[in-house]
Ligand SMILES: NC(=O)C1=CN([C@@H]2O[C@H](COP(=O)(O)OP(=O)(O)OC[C@H]3O[C@@H](n4cnc5c(N)ncnc54)[C@H](O)[C@@H]3O)[C@@H](O)[C@H]2O)C=CC1
């Protein structure tokens with residue numbers, strides 16, 4: 521499968537690197553308004569390929585997206601220290617209007633995979649602007665927050681994050697919801713597993729994990745300017761589900777008819793992802809507080825998305 525990446529900065533290039541190492545694409549095309557950057561990133565990634573795979577990595581122009589199965593959209597501005605994702609909205613909406621006008625005519629059948637922030641609203645905007653089936657316009661959503669959640673829970677319990685089945689729901693951002701009630705380790709409810717291994721999930725431990733997940737990006741941006749390894753791997757993981765029609769359950773964002781009482785909103789819940797995009801939505805069991813938090817997150821996203829002129 522050919523994969524296009526628009527935006528060859530930190531996120532786009534890291535996604536390209538992860539995809540190339542995993543050998544998930546036959547060809548990767550990197551596009552950026554800064555041509556020299558796209559050329560340099562493609563050449564650097566291509567030099568890693570002989571160690572791991574046979575993916576062909578090139579920089580290109582929009583016309584080179586023809587035939588792409590997936591186009592990753594990672595163009596635009598990123599957060600400065602202290603800035604929220606929502607504060608990027610107007611600037612990245614303008615970038616997306618320009619980028620989509622170029623991408624859609626040459627790759628009308630590609631699944632669009634959105635990374636730029638605020639990713640849920642960028643997904644909603646892309647769905648509206650493109651007219652593409654909403655199930656083929658996928659935001660990375662909380663795939664990264666879910667990985668952060670699983671990593672911290674796994675570390676607390678002394679088990680692999682891959683044995684933790686827990687999801688972050690709602691906005692990829694400050695209002696996100698850690699779904700503790702439905703979380704499992706192996707097949708055991710999380711609190712039961714924690715008690716059995718002598719590492720109880722006290723209110724204090726939960727608060728620390730919540731803070732570690734919710735504020736991870738702020739801390740990393742303060743330390744090194746931006747985050748990219750986590751989302752690069754997350755984007756490659758979504759492409760893998762699509763390229764191999766794996767039907768994986770992933771927390772990704774698409775425009776959804778109704779979530780927690782809010783209509784027509786893009787946000788994350790667990791969804792089945794395969795070759796045709798999102799194949800099914802899954803609504804986890806939530807307690808009253810989690811449901812109310814998901815309703816607040818959905819309402820906030822809907823209000824901000826509806827206020828953006830197309
Ligand atoms: N979804 C997620 O979990 C995450 C999302 N992000 C978001 O990803 C986006 C990209 O972040 P970085 O790669 O760190 O930023 P970056 O500044 O390194 O790269 C952005 C690239 O977009 C290009 N660009 C800007 N306008 C363009 C246009 N009109 N056409 C083509 N290219 C254009 C720039 O030249 C630049 O190379 C940001 O919005 C950031 O907030 C970052 C980390 C995680």
Ligand SMILES: CC(=O)C(=O)O
Pocket residue numbers: 599605637664736737747
């Ligand atoms: C920047 C961003 O969205 C993240 O690392 O979560």
